Amino acid sequence: MTSALPPLVQACSGALGSAAANAVSYPLDLVATKLQTTTSRRLRGLHGTMLLLKHIVDTEGLAGLYDGLGADTASTIVSNFLYFYFYTLLHAIVARRRGSTNTSLLQTLKHSLTAPTKPVLLGVPTELAVGFIAGVASRAVSTPLSVVTVRLQTEGGDDDDDGEAHPATASDKAAAPLASQRSTAGQGFFDVVRRIYAQEGLAGFWAGFQPTLPLCFTPALTLLLFQLLSRLHIPWKAPRARQSAISAFLSGASANALAVTILYPLLLAKVRVQAARSRRDAKGSATSVTDVWASALRAEGWGGLYQALGVQILKGFVNQGVTMLVKQRIERGVVRLYTRGR
Numbered sequence: 317m318t319s320a321l322p323p324l325v326q327a328c329s330g331a332l333g334s335a336a337a338n339a340v341s342y343p344l345d346l347v348a349t350k351l352q353t354t355t356s357r358r359l360r361g362l363h364g365t366m367l368l369l370k371h372i373v374d375t376e377g378l379a380g381l382y383d384g385l386g387a388d389t390a391s392t393i394v395s396n397f398l399y400f401y402f403y404t405l406l407h408a409i410v411a412r413r414r415g416s417t418n419t420s421l422l423q424t425l426k427h428s429l430t431a432p433t434k435p436v437l438l439g440v441p442t443e444l445a446v447g448f449i450a451g452v453a454s455r456a457v458s459t460p461l462s463v464v465t466v467r468l469q470t471e472g473g474d475d476d477d478d479g480e481a482h483p484a485t486a487s488d489k490a491a492a493p494l495a496s497q498r499s500t501a502g503q504g505f506f507d508v509v510r511r512i513y514a515q516e517g518l519a520g521f522w523a524g525f526q527p528t529l530p531l532c533f534t535p536a537l538t539l540l541l542f543q544l545l546s547r548l549h550i551p552w553k554a555p556r557a558r559q560s561a562i563s564a565f566l567s568g569a570s571a572n573a574l575a576v577t578i579l580y581p582l583l584l585a586k587v588r589v590q591a592a593r594s595r596r597d598a599k600g601s602a603t604s605v606t607d608v609w610a611s612a613l614r615a616e617g618w619g620g621l622y623q624a625l626g627v628q629i630l631k632g633f634v635n636q637g638v639t640m641l642v643k644q645r646i647e648r649g650v651v652r653l654y655t656r657g658r
Contacts, residue, residue, distance in 0.1 A: 319647045320432040323404040326647070330400035331393045333642035337635045338392045343369070343381040344631035345388070349469045351624035352584055353591045365627050384468035387505055391461030396639070398454035399535055406446045408433035437543050447536020455532055460521035467508045470591045523589055531582050534575050538636060541571035561641055568640030569633040576632045581621040583628065585609060 319326060338345075347368050372380040408428035412419070419427075427433075438446070512520040545567040576583065585608040612620030 323401045326404045327397045327401035329643045329646035331397035333639040334392045334396035336642045337638035338389050341631050341635040342385050348627040352587045353470050384465050388465040391458050395454045395458035399450050402450035402453050411436050443540045444536050448532050451532030451535050459525045464508050537575040538571045542567050564644045565637040565641045569637030572632040572636030573629045
């Protein structure tokens, strides 16, 4: 647990923190998704990232860097609200049951929902189990929005450049297949929803959910590492309030970077599976986790499983750092208001 506040408060603060972080880091998320789904060898590393950013800005303006932001923010808010709610509730129940076995389960649930629970670090297996269950519950609800977001970020860029004549530089040709063209194609949120339902039915909104369930360990591992890193006492030459803010940002950012690096091949597979329009129209693209891994290994060896890892780590570093920073600030504000009102 990141604080002693009840689940609803932590869920709201986590959701608001994630929304703020998403607005800050979304261009990196957009670029990471496009780089993860491209087959162009020119778009690799820092050069490819800068090339793609430049191409999007040149062709669509700054607004192009936020293509699909609405759907992604909605998905982020729902996912993080549910995750922090379930995580805090389950964590509080386990902690209270360990502290008092005489209390009934119903009474423990009531206290966990309404009363503050002192933050404690459970054993590593228990922490991961609690986080995993919370992750499965939140992912089951938010996956449809995630699928729509990935389609918004990648559709319109399926046609690879086959050397057709057009007035573009070599750099533009490399980036062109990935450029978002939603405005040209009339591509909107409800257009994508209707297309997914028409082609794949309701199951299409949960594309990549079951095979990538192990990714639910990402937030569990991130919060576990965050709690461990937050307990490190690093001397800062700064006021206490600033120390706390810096610690929250760095702990959250570093924890996410470590967790993403460990589980990245699964993350890459999830994005590519969700980006495939359908098995019928995928143009030979991989539509299962094993297909994605086999294709990546054939094309680029083991490095193919970590395509665009650098951008993903940078995005996660900023995103999780801002999330935990804003979450902590909101919760401290709630505590101060509650203290003054007494």
